[in-house]
Amino acid sequence: APTPARRASDRGRYGRLSRERVLASALELVDRDGLSALSMRRLGAELGVEAMALYRYAAGKDALLDGLVEALHLELEERLAADSAAADWRAELGRIARATYDVCLAHPQVVPLLSTRMLAVPLARRPLATLRHHERVVALLEEAGLGTDRSAVVFRAFTAWVLGYVSVELQAMVDNPEEPDPAFRLGLHHMPPQELPRLRATAPALAEPGGPEGLVAGLDALLDRFTGGA
Structure with missing residues (x-):
């Protein structure tokens, strides 16, 4: 039987994600590197998760x-x-x-x-x-x-x-x-x-x-x- 597709984990580098953590990390990223640096992939890397895991929160x-x-x-x-x-x-x-x-x-x-x-x-x-x-x-x-x-x-x-x-x-x-x-x-x-x-x-x-x-x-x-x- 085919292996089910793995669901993107929302357990990040510092523990499980929450909307508050996602937004706080996005704010830190933009404060540091500007709005142009903000993307789902870049934010996922900041949090230590796949970008797909973020779509639960944004x-x-x-x-x-x-x-x-x-x-x-x-x-x-x-x-x-x-x-x-x-x-x-x-x-x-x-x-x-x-x-x-x-x-x-x-x-x-x-x-x-x-x-x-x-x-x-x-x-x-x-x-x-x-x-x-x-x-x-x-x-x-x-x-x-x-x-x-x-x-x-x-x-x-x-x-x-x-x-x-x-x-x-x-x-x-x-x-x-x-x-x-x-x-x-x-x-x-x-x-x-x-x-x-x-x-x-x-x-x-x-x-x-x-x-x-x-x-x-x-x-x-x-x-x-x-x-x-x-």
Whole structure:
């Protein structure tokens, strides 16, 4: 009689797999080697299992990408749970924004997925941890007295500001890290001075991180615009 096909084992190098272990390993891989390095085969090698064993926990590459977004939001939940909630809705939105900033800077390679997977995955099919984050923000806006329609407008603005700020914060600026001269370090000699005089002058300031203070200052201005300073 023919020998039955061997089922891919999910007992990895460090014991039996779980969804949490698979996602944690995927996050470590991407943090270290970038998104382009992530594949089922490469992740299986990291965990000491065949790639087929991973399909029990992620249906494919897209599911892994969504899992990375889920992992970031789970880490965000943990950070927020570690401290007491702020006294009012505005301060709590600021606390959420700061925690998001910290998580994103800890995992810069994953940050693009927070936008690109939002484009690819309908709201109702996003990871539950992501939806809980959305729910938390919308609930705070309704606590502020905004109606459903107004809450949706401010939710979009809040999300766009936080993700946009973090993306700009992580933008590549240094052209030659070995160059001690600041102008050459930024590669300003590649930028035509007659066409780009203001950008050349501003580039050193743009290269400095704005930090969480800049994030919250911009958020306060945005909320003032939408709520009249309430």
